[in-house]
Ligand SMILES: Nc1ncnc2c1ncn2[C@@H]1O[C@H](COP(=O)(O)OP(=O)(O)OP(=O)(O)O)[C@@H](O)[C@H]1O
């Protein structure tokens with residue numbers, strides 16, 4: 001007997017939480033920390049606030065022990081802009097709800113990370129999450145909340161307010177079954193690597209023994225904030241065009257194009273419309289369904305659109321990357337390569353690669369540290385495009401770097417849309433344009449290291465003589 | 466200015482269609498074929514019908530050419546049980562809607578594959594999908610349908626009925642931008658490999674040149690159908706327990722356990738309840754929130770639950786695997802290993818591994834053919850647990866198999882829940898229990914091949930003497 005049912009987004013990810021990075025207690029603890037910290041950093045940067053983020057992990061009562069697992073109380077607090085009270089329940093209690101569904105670089109993009117951490121905590125300990133936020137500097141709202149998983153909506157158990165001392169910010173406190181013993185190293189690496197790419201943030205980690213690890217602000221220089229951008233013609237499909245036409249008030253196709261597409265001016269619009277066989281003065285809403293398809297295919301064929309302008313992006317920049325690498329890895333030598341902007345499927349991206357060599361901290365061998373939109377990627381290295389490039393597409397021998405040399409390669413990709421292959425943001429797809437840029441950047445830094453080693457070798461040779 | 470929005474499931478996968486396997490035109494064509502064929506095979510098997518599936522790929526009009534891409538009309542038809550008219554629009558026009566949200570082995574599990582193929586077609590060509598289905602053997606319903614992506618619901622443009630000649634079945638015809646040139650080899654491999662594990666199916670592929678490739682039924686023997694099973698205690702979390710309690714009519718915890726848990730009888734229930742510190746006669750609905758958590762933790766700690774019974778599963782079996790391998794690979798030697806049932810997180814699974822050696826079809830070197838719930842997995846091999854086992858965890862030298870020997874290793878995993886790492890069903894996670902079973906099965910078949918080669922080598926030696 002075949003019976004049908006519909007499930008909500010939260011129900012789908014409850015059943016398939018492996019897809020979102022909640023596959024076992026140690027991984028779930030790691031992913032929960034990651035998702036909440038990234039929310040705090042996104043919020044601070046979006047409001048141009050120098051981030052202060054605290055992550056406290058406290059062991060739950062001994063009685064809650066279950067084998068290797070234990071209840072942990074995870075509290076992430078920030079000095080960010082806070083969330084308005086009316087949005088607070090949905091922001092954290094609904095999957096596919098958020099403020100990052102825009103064409104703009106940010107760590108978050110799926111509208112579900114924070115919600116999933118809360119969902120996982122709830123299904124393992126049955127405890128409500130406590131969220132506090134102050135948006136106006138006057139009133140702090142505190143909610144105890146559960147998620148109705150079958151309905152994908154928040155259930156508020158308690159809502160209190162009190163006066164704020166003028167500060168804004170958000171704090172999320174949840175209780176989950178985790179495995180800190182297994183997760184500890186990964187969590188510490190996550191914070192250390194976050195500090196490498198976010199040296200303007202003050203971050204502290206308090207572990208279950210009460211030990212405080214501070215990653216202090218190394219600089220007050222922040223990268224210019226990313227901005228929202230219009231879609232590029234190469235990224236437009238039929239659905240996207242139909243929606244733009246529906247919303248459009250433009251009275252001509254030429255005006256429609258300059259108003260809606262990234263870097264398309266009057267001249268380019270006219271050239272394209274003549275190439276595609278449309279009247280530049282035709283009304284957008286007069287396009288038939290066949291016209292819409294013809295228009296979209298022509299958009300992808302036309303070769304004279306300017307490539308996406310990456311001024312909407314916010315790369316780390318050499319100064320910040322250098323400061324972060326020096327502070328956290330303390331190497332003998334650093335070199336960097338920042339590639340010119342590129343794009344895949346109309347989405348602009350910038351690749352920045354750094355190499356750190358020597359010093360007391362870096363172990364022998366080549367270690368790859370991957371970042372995307374300032375998020376450290378600590379899992380599934382072998383599946384990542386950066387790993388593929390470094391292992392399969394670089395001819396290491398030509399750089400004459402000793403096999404046991406202590407090396408760290410740091411790759412950062414920023415984009416309006418990072419091509420993650422999984423909802424858990426574990427690794428990047430091998431888009432050809434991305435692969436090419438990573439390859440060129442890696443060759444660049446290996447040449448620089450090679451030169452340094454040759455010079456160093458000959459200097460030491462001179463000394464001995 | 467921070468603005469919030471909520472998006473529907475179809476909107477989420479429209480924006481993030483890479484996650485579902487629709488990353489480029491050739492991959493999208495492949496994934497569309499895969500999702501629709503798997504729906505047909507699932508439906509036939511569920512109704513105990515010997516499957517007849519036709520996949521026709523016709524080139525669209527020359528005028529629709531756009532670079533390497535072209536419009537293709539993809540039509541998949543089957544002799545399955547059909548879909549009732551009232552369910553037809555939602556089955557294909559809504560993401561997170563389906564009949565496979567049960568604890569039962571089937572190819573489908575996410576409730577979105579067919580819908581995504583239709584969505585992708587629509588956003589590339591703006592053409593409605595045409596679906597025909599006959600459920601009662603009397604009336605064929607034909608719908609032309611679009612998906613309202615922002616609302617995640619079907620929009621019916623046309624609905625006609627006509628008399629059926631007594632047959633049931635379903636046909637889906639959609640028009641999408643694809644790249645058959647690039648996808649052809651993968652699509653052909655998909656059908657060839659599907660024939661290996663489904664030798665009781667009649668499958669035909671008609672390519673854009675009109676060429677027909679038939680994979681004819683090799684046997685009428687079908688594996689016993691899988692059955693739905695109850696959840697195993699090791700797979701229960703707090704949310705699952707709360708729901709079972711809410712639905713429960715049971716008057717005692719002991720009755721509640723035997724009624725709801727897999728392979729838990731009165732004795733085991735009593736033992737567990739005393740271990741966990743509960744009254745066996747207590748009413749399930751009397752459990753407090755703390756009790757629920759205590760109950761779940763104890764379920765995972767109790768060591769005397771019988772392991773999941775795999776009688777609900779439907780492995781290929783040696784006969785079918787042998788028939789499929791012989792027919793499609795025509796090797797000189799075949800060996801097989803069917804592992805005893807195992808489980809991960811309370812989900813039962815069975816690993817079956819075959820090895821094929823020699824003959825004219827198998828090229829030199831080791832080729833891995835992976836299957837899960839009878840689906841051929843043709844992408845992301847390097848990320849799969851089977852690849853990891855074969856490359857990193859097997860000591861090939863001890864089997865003395867020549868490096869250039871022509872070998873194919875065929876792995877099949879069946880489970881009530883296949884641990885895919887992606888929505889696109891590309892590869893399996895390296896769950897420790899799964900890894901262990903694949904390793905043992907692989908060693909088993911390599912021993913058998915090794916013995917065969919030794920015997921063959923000594924016989925040839927005898928001949929020469
Ligand atoms: N600490 C915070 N400060 C301010 N706003 C926050 C904070 N945490 C979450 N939010 C808001 O809640 C929304 C939902 O967060 P959530 O993590 O679920 O999704 P996301 O960050 O948008 O995307 P992703 O799933 O990729 O993380 C965010 O978009 C943001 O607007």
Ligand SMILES: Nc1ncnc2c1ncn2[C@@H]1O[C@H](COP(=O)(O)OP(=O)(O)OP(=O)(O)O)[C@@H](O)[C@H]1O
Nearest residue numbers: 504508556563564573574575576577578579580635
């Ligand atoms: N050819 C068919 N014959 C009968 N029923 C079908 C057929 N195709 C689809 N269905 C029904 O439509 C439902 C939705 O199909 P869809 O492919 O979207 O999801 P699914 O198969 O349940 O899961 P998955 O996303 O993993 O494929 C199926 O569960 C099934 O009930």
Ligand SMILES: [Mg+2]
Nearest residue numbers: 039108113114
């Ligand atoms: Mg987030």
Ligand SMILES: [Mg+2]
Nearest residue numbers: 504573578579
């Ligand atoms: Mg399906």
